[in-house]
C-alpha cells in the first residue's frame with residue numbers, strides 16, 4: 001500500500017497535492033467547540049440516537065443473541081438455535097447492508113454510527129469539560145487542579161465503563177441475570193468474568209486507545225478502502241483557484257490527526273465532515289465558500305450540488321449500485337418471507353426403527369414413533385395430532401393432544417396400533433400425521449410397517 005509523507009495510507013489512484021504536512025499531523029487533537037457547524041451538529045444528533053439504540057436493543061430484547069439460552073432475538077422474533085438458517089440469514093443481511101453502505105457512502109458508518117467512535121469522542125469531550133470546570137471553579141494550585149480533574153475523569157470513566165460493558169454483555173446474557181451477577185460482584189462464572197474483562201477493556205480503550213483503535217485494531221476501515229470506487233462518497237479538498245489561506249483549521253479539528261488536503265483516500269479519514277465545517281466557518285469570514293466537500297468520488301459532483309437526479313443524489317449512481325441495491329432488497333424480501341413463514345410451534349415426528357414393528361398375541365401390529373414439540377412463542381400452546389390415510393389405526397397410551405408452555409420443548413414416545421382387521425398392505429404403508437396448533441395445520445409424511453405375508 002502506498003503512503004503519504006506522514007505515513008498515512010493512500011489510494012494509489014490519487015495524490016492530489018504534494019504539500020508538506022504540518023507538525024501536528026499525527027497527533028489526535030481535540031476539536032475546538034464552535035457554533036453553527038452543520039455536520040458536527042448532525043453527527044452529534046445521530047450519535048445520541050445511536051447511543052439510545054445501543055441501549056434499547058438488548059434491554060428490550062429487540063436484537064440480542066442469548067448464549068446461555070441459545071436464542072437469537074430479532075425485532076420481535078425469538079429464534080431458536082435450531083433455526084440457525086434464519087439466524088445466519090439475518091446476520092448476513094446486516095453484514096450485507098453495512099457492506100453496501102460502505103460502497104455507496106464510504107466511511108460514514110465510522111464517522112456517524114460506530115459506537116467506538118461515539119464513545120471515544122464522548123470521553124474526550126467529558127475530559128475537556130471536567131478540566132474546564134475544575135479550572136473555573138476550583139481555586140487550587142495548577143498541579144492540584146490537574147490531579148483533581150484527572151481523578152474526577154477516571155471516576156466518571158470507571159462508572160461509564162461498567163455501564164457500557166453491562167449493555168454490551170447484555171447482548172449475549174439475559175439483562176436481569178447479568179444485573180444479579182453484577183450486584184453480587186460475580187467474577188467466577190463465565191458471564192461474570194466476561195463482564196469484568198469487558199469493563200477493563202472498555203476503560204483502557206477510552207483512556208488510551210480512543211480513535212487509535214480505528215487505525216490500529218479495526219479491520220473495517222481497510223475493508224471499506226477495498227469496497228469504494230470512483231463513485232463512492234468521499235471528503236474531498238478542491239482548490240482550483242488557490243484560495244486556501246493555510247489557516248490549518250481543517251487539520252486542527254480533525255479527530256484523526258490528518259490533513260485532508262493531502263489525499264481524500266487516507267485510511268485514517270472517517271468521513272466525519274468536521275474539516276468541512278471548519279473550512280466553511282473560516283472562509284465564510286472572508287466571504288468565500290469552503291474548499292472541502294462531500295463529493296461522489298474524486299471527479300464526481302459534490303453532494304451539495306442540486307443538478308443531479310434524486311436517485312443519484314441518494315448514491316445510486318451506476319448499474320453496479322443498482323444491482324447491489326436489488327440484492328439488498330432481495331435479501332430483505334427473503335428474510336421477511338422466512339420470518340413470516342416461520343411457525344411458532346415446531347412439531348416433528350420420527351419413526352423409531354430399532355424394531356420395525358411389534359405384534360401382540362391377538363395379531364394387532366404396533367409401530368413406535370417419537371414426537372418432538374418446541375414452542376417458540378411466549379404463550380401456552382396445544383398440539384393435536386390425527387392420523388390420516390391409515391384406516392382403523394389409533395394411538396396407543398397417548399392422548400392425541402399435547403399441552404406445552406411458552407418457550408418449552410418436550411419429547412414423547414407413542415405407538416400407533418393396527419388391529420388384525422385393518423386393511424393395510426404387507427410391508428410399507430404411507431400415511432400422514434396431521435398436527436394442528438390453533439389455526440395452523442401441518443402434514444407430516446410417515447410410514448407404517450406391517451408384517452410381510454409369510455411372517456404374519
Ligand code: SF4
Nearest residue numbers: 254269270272273275
Ligand atoms: S479529514 Fe475531515 S472528514 Fe476525515 S477524519 Fe479528519 S475531520 Fe473527519
Ligand code: SF4
Nearest residue numbers: 244245247248250279
Ligand atoms: S480550513 Fe480551509 S482554508 Fe484553512 S487550511 Fe484548511 S482548507 Fe485551507
